[in-house]
Amino acid sequence: MSRWYAEIILPLPLDTTFTYAIPAEMENSVRVGYRVIVPFGRKKYYTGIVRSLTTQSPEGFETKEIAVALDNHPIVRHPQLKLWEWVAEYYMCAAGDVYKAAVPSGLKVESETFVEVNPDYEPGEDTPLDDREAMIVSLLGDEKCMAVSAIARELTVKNLPALITSMIDKGILVISEKIIERYRAVRHTVVIPEYDISGMADAFSSVKSAKKQERLLMTLTEMSGVNRRGADVKEVDRKELLDRAGVTSAVLNAVIKKGLARIEKREINRFKFDGTPTGKLPLLTQAQMKACDEITAQWRDKSTVLLHGVTSSGKTEIYSHLIDAALSRGEQVLYLVPEIALTTQLTRRLQNVFGNSVVVYHSKFSDNERVDIWKTMLAEQTPRVILGARSSLFLPFGRLGLVIVDEEHESSYKQADPAPRYNARDTALVLASMHGAKALLGSATPSVETYYKAINGKFGLVSLTTRYNELPLPPIHIVDMKRARQRGEVEGPLSLDAVRSINGAVEASKQAILFRNRRGFAPMVRCKQCAWVPKCQYCDVSLTYHNHSRQLVCHYCGAVYELPDLCPQCRQPAIEVIGYGTERVEGEIENIFPASKVLRMDLDTTRNKDGYESIIDAFSSHKADILVGTQMVTKGLDFGTVSTVVVINADELINIPDFKASERAFNMLEQVSGRAGRGDAAGSEVIIQTYTPDHPILQFVSGHSYLGFYEHEIEERKRYLYPPFTRIIYIYLKHADASVLQQFSHAYAQLLASQLGSRVSGPDQPRVTRVKSLYIQKIMIKVEAGASLAKLRQVLKDTYVKMAKNPAIKNSQVYYDVDP
Numbered sequence: 001m002s003r004w005y006a007e008i009i010l011p012l013p014l015d016t017t018f019t020y021a022i023p024a025e026m027e028n029s030v031r032v033g034y035r036v037i038v039p040f041g042r043k044k045y046y047t048g049i050v051r052s053l054t055t056q057s058p059e060g061f062e063t064k065e066i067a068v069a070l071d072n073h074p075i076v077r078h079p080q081l082k083l084w085e086w087v088a089e090y091y092m093c094a095a096g097d098v099y100k101a102a103v104p105s106g107l108k109v110e111s112e113t114f115v116e117v118n119p120d121y122e123p124g125e126d127t128p129l130d131d132r133e134a135m136i137v138s139l140l141g142d143e144k145c146m147a148v149s150a151i152a153r154e155l156t157v158k159n160l161p162a163l164i165t166s167m168i169d170k171g172i173l174v175i176s177e178k179i180i181e182r183y184r185a186v187r188h189t190v191v192i193p194e195y196d197i198s199g200m201a202d203a204f205s206s207v208k209s210a211k212k213q214e215r216l217l218m219t220l221t222e223m224s225g226v227n228r229r230g231a232d233v234k235e236v237d238r239k240e241l242l243d244r245a246g247v248t249s250a251v252l253n254a255v256i257k258k259g260l261a262r263i264e265k266r267e268i269n270r271f272k273f274d275g276t277p278t279g280k281l282p283l284l285t286q287a288q289m290k291a292c293d294e295i296t297a298q299w300r301d302k303s304t305v306l307l308h309g310v311t312s313s314g315k316t317e318i319y320s321h322l323i324d325a326a327l328s329r330g331e332q333v334l335y336l337v338p339e340i341a342l343t344t345q346l347t348r349r350l351q352n353v354f355g356n357s358v359v360v361y362h363s364k365f366s367d368n369e370r371v372d373i374w375k376t377m378l379a380e381q382t383p384r385v386i387l388g389a390r391s392s393l394f395l396p397f398g399r400l401g402l403v404i405v406d407e408e409h410e411s412s413y414k415q416a417d418p419a420p421r422y423n424a425r426d427t428a429l430v431l432a433s434m435h436g437a438k439a440l441l442g443s444a445t446p447s448v449e450t451y452y453k454a455i456n457g458k459f460g461l462v463s464l465t466t467r468y469n470e471l472p473l474p475p476i477h478i479v480d481m482k483r484a485r486q487r488g489e490v491e492g493p494l495s496l497d498a499v500r501s502i503n504g505a506v507e508a509s510k511q512a513i514l515f516r517n518r519r520g521f522a523p524m525v526r527c528k529q530c531a532w533v534p535k536c537q538y539c540d541v542s543l544t545y546h547n548h549s550r551q552l553v554c555h556y557c558g559a560v561y562e563l564p565d566l567c568p569q570c571r572q573p574a575i576e577v578i579g580y581g582t583e584r585v586e587g588e589i590e591n592i593f594p595a596s597k598v599l600r601m602d603l604d605t606t607r608n609k610d611g612y613e614s615i616i617d618a619f620s621s622h623k624a625d626i627l628v629g630t631q632m633v634t635k636g637l638d639f640g641t642v643s644t645v646v647v648i649n650a651d652e653l654i655n656i657p658d659f660k661a662s663e664r665a666f667n668m669l670e671q672v673s674g675r676a677g678r679g680d681a682a683g684s685e686v687i688i689q690t691y692t693p694d695h696p697i698l699q700f701v702s703g704h705s706y707l708g709f710y711e712h713e714i715e716e717r718k719r720y721l722y723p724p725f726t727r728i729i730y731i732y733l734k735h736a737d738a739s740v741l742q743q744f745s746h747a748y749a750q751l752l753a754s755q756l757g758s759r760v761s762g763p764d765q766p767r768v769t770r771v772k773s774l775y776i777q778k779i780m781i782k783v784e785a786g787a788s789l790a791k792l793r794q795v796l797k798d799t800y801v802k803m804a805k806n807p808a809i810k811n812s813q814v815y816y817d818v819d820p
């Protein structure tokens with residue numbers, strides 16, 4: 001009988017799968033897409049995914065055996081594995097990197113070694129324990145198994161992995177096979193009254209002498225509604241009950257003992273939507289209906305259609321109709337948005353129509369919640385619409401019928417770090433085609449590449465040129481900040497024009513949005529005397545001052561520093577902060593408009609899961625008049641009463657040395673303008689503050705002229721040979737030693753150029769030359785749009801292999817950024 005082997009994908013940045021032997025007793029529980037735990041390296045265990053099975057025994061080395069088989073059904077299905085492979089190949093990263101990004105860690109169990117005390121170990125004379133060993137044995141007790149990392153958290157022992165290894169060698173510890181799945185379905189405890197309305201008096205008299213029990217009973221009565229005749233008695237969440245009553249669980253236990261209440265465990269269903277869906281779709285306007293029909297018609301011969309609809313034209317309403325059609329065909333729908341903030345408003349809009357069929361998925365969810373969604377999708381085939389940010393395209397779809405990529409132009413669809421450095425829009429199109437699903441890209445400002453494909457017939461194209469209700473797009477007012485300053489018409493970060501406009505909005509009970517793309521209090525700190533500027537110890541960037549924490553922060557690595565009272569260079573108390581980040585703008589606005597309520601939305605105010613929600617809710621319900629924020633406020637949000645939008649500094653968007661900078665600047669300015677005048681147009685206005693008022697980008701924004709911008713930009717791309725006329729791959733090289741890196745990267749570029757000629761340029765230093773203690777060099781590869789990517793990839797891989805002989809590679813990082 002032949003022996004079976006499995007090819008396993010491990011969650012490691014390694015380019016291959018690994019072959020393991022399947023022990024005879026596991027032959028029925030190891031299948032493609034199942035999870036297994038395997039030993040790797042000297043003493044490590046990982047959860048891997050079975051990629052394929054074979055009877056071919058690997059040659060030249062001894063294979064290890066799979067240690068544990070975890071599943072009896074696949075966790076990853078065939079189409080997902082295909083997608084992983086595509087991502088790994090196209091974006092030139094390891095399959096293990098894709099696995100890491102795609103699967104929530106709760107399903108990967110622990111990627112660390114678990115140990116327990118060897119059951120055969122007899123403490124005694126012949127194996128005396130030293131102090132450190134004794135500590136570990138007592139921590140593990142008789143039957144606990146712990147990850148090495150968990151032990152490290154409990155005990156401060158130097159060189160723990162080495163110690164553990166030696167204890168294993170001595171037979172004191174063994175690698176545990178009782179590896180615990182980290183995932184646990186979340187359960188909560190509910191309390192149910194054991195009395196009814198007629199028994200209330202008796203119930204209360206039995207706790208009369210115990211004040212706390214009485215208070216608990218009162219709270220329970222109120223919360224459950226036992227006291228309301230004819231109403232259903234509700235189960236009450238235990239924690240909430242205790243919190244509200246202000247008593248401990250001992251009090252509850254006493255009440256339970258008296259037979260007045262009982263507790264039960266409930267699984268939390270995270271798919272639950274508490275409201276009642278109307279089940280009603282919005283009635284489409286004539287123009288919207290026409291667009292909707294055209295999309296469906298074009299899908300007959302093109303799998304991807306671009307919906308180019310101006311801001312507030314009702315793209316979301318059109319999506320709803322298409323989603324409804326897909327759901328009623330029994331299909332799943334993936335609705336991608338570029339920013340988690342956008343899911344907040346959309347969730348509600350979609351749930352109103354589709355109720356529990358809406359599932360939201362993104363990285364702000366806890367790992368347990370993500371595991372829940374993953375498992376539910378594996379277990380069921382219910383048509384659902386998954387609303388999510390980029391990682392949701394890795395969910396285990398079974399019968400995907402429609403993929404919507406909203407705001408398809410957004411650069412945040414591209415993951416910059418870590419690998420896989422994929423573009424979720426492009427990957428979503430591949431996903432759709434793997435499922436034979438239709439795809440819809442939507443935007444008011446389509447990316448240059450997408451629009452180029454649409455007008456050249458690769459994608460379908462449907463345009464919607466009027467706003468819902470025929471509302472006009474808001475007028476744009478460009479403010480020349482140099483002139484404003486000369487005339488003394490500037491107050492803090494704002495021109496007097498902006499102040500006037502915000503004032504007008506507030507007085508008319510409207511709202512204003514202020515956009516400043518720098519978080520923190522002041523982007524620059526400097527000594528007035530000697531021009532000293534604090535820099536990050538690990539990165540080549542100056543630090544941003546955050547006032548609420550009174551600290552200097554590196555926005556590249558997160559390092560924090562104290563703001564010194566005296567300049568460390570000249571010893572003078574001459575340190576000043578310069579410029580306006582969102583935190584400072586917020587403060588200034590509060591001073592200028594003391595009667596108005598101001599909210600701020602940026603990375604610092606949205607760190608926890610509900611951060612976005614509470615800010616967006618408060619602003620939607622007009623609990624605040626002015627919203628200050630970074631690019632988060634520019635995208636897709638729909639507030640009916642915003643009449644003024646102020647772009648505090650347009651120049652920071654325009655003056656970036658990157659071939660996509662103009663496109664990004666135009667998109668951002670046009671999108672943020674689109675937040676104004678959505679409910680009604682009266683008095684709505686966009687103020688753009690700039691030192692370069694004649695810049696062509698600003699002219700296009702002024703005229704809301706997407707086509708003007710596109711034609712200008714596509715000419716530039718053609719002239720300078722940028723995408724869509726070429727394809728670009730950056731190779732990043734990083735090393736802690738600047739001169740080693742210098743040599744290494746030059747040799748690298750030279751070797752590439754010997755095969756690719758003038759398609760190679762660089763190495764160049766990126767704008768920030770050092771991050772997290774590593775120096776960076778970048779080589780650009782630019783190939784003809786029609787060139788064979790497979791060949792190019794082979795050249796790149798061969799070059800890497802050749803360069804691997806260079807000793808500098810040992811401590812270097814080399815990675816690719818495809819379609820940057």
Ligand code: ADP
Nearest residue numbers: 282283284285311312313314315316317468638
């Ligand atoms: P877009 O996604 O194109 O920016 P939205 O779909 O957010 O536009 O629509 C803008 C606003 O107009 C929303 O508040 C939306 O509810 C409203 N709206 C659009 N179309 C309709 C319609 N057919 N019926 C009712 N309201 C609509």
Ligand code: ZN
Nearest residue numbers: 527530567570
């Ligand atoms: Zn100084």
Ligand code: ZN
Nearest residue numbers: 536539554557
């Ligand atoms: Zn730093």
